[in-house]
Amino acid sequence: MTKYPSFAAVDLGSNSFHLVVAREVDGRLQLLHKEKHRVYLAAGLDEDYMLDDEAIERALHVLKQFAATLAGFDKNNVEVAATYTLRSCKNLRHFVKQAKAVFPYKINVISGQEEARLIYQGVANYVHDDSNRLVVDIGGGSTEVIIGKHQSHKLLTSRNIGCVTMSKLYFCDAKLTEKRFKKAIIHAEQHIEPITSIYQKTGWQSCLGTSGTIKTLSAINDELFQSKTLTLDSLRDIQGHLVSAGELSNITIKALPDERKSSIAGGLAILIAAFNQLGIEKLEYCDYSLREGLLHELAQNEEFDIRTRTIDSFAEQYTVDAQHAKHICQTLTHFFKVAKSAWQLEKGDLELLKWAVYLHEVGIAINSSGIHKHSAYIVMNSQLPGFTQDQQQQLGALIRFHRKKIKSHDLNELVETDSQTRFAQLLTLLRLAILFHQKRQKTQVPKHELKILANEVILQFESAWLEEHSLFSADLEQEQHYWKSLDVNLTIHACEALS
Secondary structure, eight states: OOHHHOOEEEEEESSEEEEEEEEEETTTTEEEEEEEEEGGGGGGGGOOOSOOHHHHHHHHHHHHHHHHTTTTOGGGGGGEEEEHHHHTTTTTTHHHHHHHHOOSSEEEEHHHHHHHEEEEEEETTTTSSSSSSEEEESSSSOEEEEETTTEEEEEEEEEEHHHHHHHHHOOSBBOHHHHHHHHHHHHHHHHHHHHHHHHHHOHHHHHHHHHHHHHHHHHHHHHHHSSOOOHHHHHHHHHHHHHHHHHHHGGTTTTTTHHHHHHHHHHHHHHHHHHHTOOOOOOOOOOOOHHHHHEEEEEEHHHHHHHHHEEEEHHHHOOOOOHHHHHHHHHHHHHHHHHHHHTOOOOHHHHHHHHHHHHHHGGGGGGTHHHHHHHHHHHHTTTOTTTHHHHHHHHHHHHHTTSOOHHHHHHHHHHGGGGHHHHHHHHHHHHHHHHHTOOOGGGEEEEEEEEETTTTTEEEEHHHHHHHOOHHHHHHHHHHGGGGTTTTTTEEEEEOOOO
8 A cells, every 4th residue: 555755834823823734645735634723922922022921821732732733743744834923022942942842843933035935835836827926925923925927936025014913003902993994004005115116017917815814804705795806995895894893892794703803903904005005906815825835845855955046046146166165065074974973963964064165255245354254144134045044043153153263152142052062063064174175275185084072073184294284283273272162172183194
């Protein structure tokens, strides 16, 4: 009997948490199971962007349920994406630490641009047409707007307005008035206005809306006006029905479930603003979104290809010396193989190191002085499709500390305490590989022997070679001093001859 691989995608949204399980059959994904739980995470975000204890408890409760559903799943076949609220909250580490105790899968916090990209992938791989399409996704804390054709996006943006946050701002006491809607719509238009020109210039032939807000509005429209297609007139009519009710508790529309009432006014205001600003004529609901995008990339193993394309594009943009980077990667791969067993390194660690090699000199576009700082700044503050925020942070930190002194204060700012041991191991390999190629000539790699212990790197060279290369010897001695802040010892031995 044929066994088909199964995959799971988890979307930790600002309004709801979603879990989707699918299996791949003859190259196509077959959806097997869906779960959705209201968490109202964005409602627990205060003015200082701290997530309150009640919201955290709601989230942990759902994560426990998801963990039970996913019991027995290969961790490599589970992708977890956290969106606006978790990428915005200042106590993310506190939340993740508690989540790890009940949910054994890595939580990847993604940027707004990455969220938009994955949403489009979810739509593009399930809805097929030959025209430019506009996709609008209204989440609990952010709204993504994308233009694409076939499998490729043309424009991606994420605006920090969502149905939960907007409802919290203008409809928190459940009162529904024309004045409040007007203020909410203007607020949303101010967020959308900066993208209006480029989106209208690019143009589209069809418009699709994803997410629970648009699904609910489409259902309301069908109940009230016998059409699932949303237009500006129909949205204004829905607004009129809500205002006529006066407050949320008086609404009697069957298509509006109780759990959606508290956020529907804010979501409606955002969608009206999008219609106004972008000139949308009509919008159809689409049942595919972020979760399906995650599933598709898991099943097709596309994540690596996307990240590789991102690195290649960056390297080309900043005219990276690709031959030099290739030579460093060859030496780095040798170091990695030696260290892999002692340090229990994984394939993903080598990929991260190689990406760091290709980007560690992009800062030369700013200035060759302080290049490590400039390069790290560029990497950590750019849009990197395919990378999670955590991966981007790790990449930037490796580049920031690939040379010069490593200050403990700076290290603690960029690398979490419980990740510093692994980071130090990767960084030592990166620094050595770059040092070995500082003359930028492949033939200059010194003959050596490398040994890796738990907290020690032992390098052995021929005495005569070290004497002839006094500058390299001095650099190694300097590295020994720098590495003290990493709690890794660099030991240098000299011998008459290496075998």
